[in-house]
Amino acid sequence: MIFEKLSLYFQYPFVRYAFIVGILISLCSSLLGVTLVLKRFSYIGDGLSHAAFGAIAIASVLKLTNNMLLVLPITVLCAIILLRAGENTKIKGDAAIAMISVGALALGYLMMNIFSTSTNLAGDVCSTLFGSTSILTLTKTDVILCLILSIVVLIVFVLFYHKIFAVTFDESFANATGIKANFYNLIIAIITALIIVLAMNLVGSLLISALVIFPAISAMRIFKSFKSVIICSAAFSVICATFGLLISILCGTPVGSTIVACDIIVFGVCVITSKIKARN
């Protein structure tokens, strides 16, 4: 019965697109999530997605046909400012993220409110923030763009894997032995921004942090080497995205929230498993 229903749905291209994009984005975000959580930048997903929201507002006010051209550079710029600022600034990391996040959200909403011609403003804002339907309205171009960016992210991550590990674990040792930590922080910042702009299509601004954080902390509960944590985090994320999408199609629930709910359940299972392991 369920399978019949599913095979019916999979005949529609937009359902197939949603699955491709969903799985790619959850894979990319979970890879980077481990590094971000360990670098104490868990909240960067939230901050950057709000920056992207602000950029989208500007783009819609300017009536740009392709708003990615504006959103991507602005988000990348914010990511560089946040991640590179590090320790040597007057405003510390968490405060800087909070400032950009809240500031962009407020200004974005203000602009949309003043200049918007749409009759359903609240609906527009809601769908940008929660990504309620956008994953089901993806076009073929969106899917190809997502595919290319995901492949770039994966290649960069694999090629620089050992250096990213070294820079995350011990920045001063990495610097002393000639690994340019700032350069790798820059790369991490740029890929983070790319993933977040991509992920906004899937779960919306508000829930991106969940995609970045949950698989990583779930994996860190159970595994003890960096490599196994990365692999497991990617696996958790892809599994949760798949189940979340299936459930949301079958039950008609919002896509983003359903995926995050799956992530939360996996996290709960991991916490219990690690507790039981510790007792034995």
Place this chain on the structure above:
Amino acid sequence: MAQLSCNNLSLGYDGKVILKGLNFTVNKGDYLCIVGENGSGKSTLMRTILNLQSPISGNVTMGDGLTPRKIGYLPQQTAIQKDFPASVSEIVLSGCLNSMGLRPFYNKKEKNRAKENMKKMGVEHLAKKCYRELSGGQQQRVLLARALCATGSMLVLDEPVASLDPKVTISMYTLIKNLNKEGITIIMISHDVNAAVKYADHILHIGEKFFFGSPKEYLESEVGKMFYAFQTGASK
């Protein structure tokens, strides 16, 4: 030719000078301890030697085939490392990165090098273990093994025994002394003047007064006498 020499070095940050007119040389196989009060510029000096910051004036020159990238460094532990999921072998291997250039993956030679250094530091049996679950002494041995992967000639150690208990401290000092006997130059920042005088063959005291010489001369010098009495008095 000296392995490392500091010539008329002035150090500081944000344009503020905290040390000036620093001159000393380190030869191959030396064991140098840098001592001084908190805030006297020990860490700044170390960062300059490692080429992490540039001096305000003067220069650091290196000879004997030494380059800043070929110095093994044992930094102080950071808060991030306390809950970091990484196995011992992953950490030790990361010491080999400085000789890899753009090549993305480790080769056989580097894996063997890591294994050798783990054996040397007595942490080979912990290779698969998680770093955050080790004792303080074991963690320091792991980081030393990583530093050895990065160098064959010089180690710079930043307070390697901070937060270790007395028994582990002694075995750590012995381990470092043994590396020195194998011909590795040691530069160590230390709070512990007692140990500095006991293990090192050169003492550099920085601060308001400057001293560079052997431990024996240090104990006879005015600044050495004062600092030694102050420290041993304070620790009693």
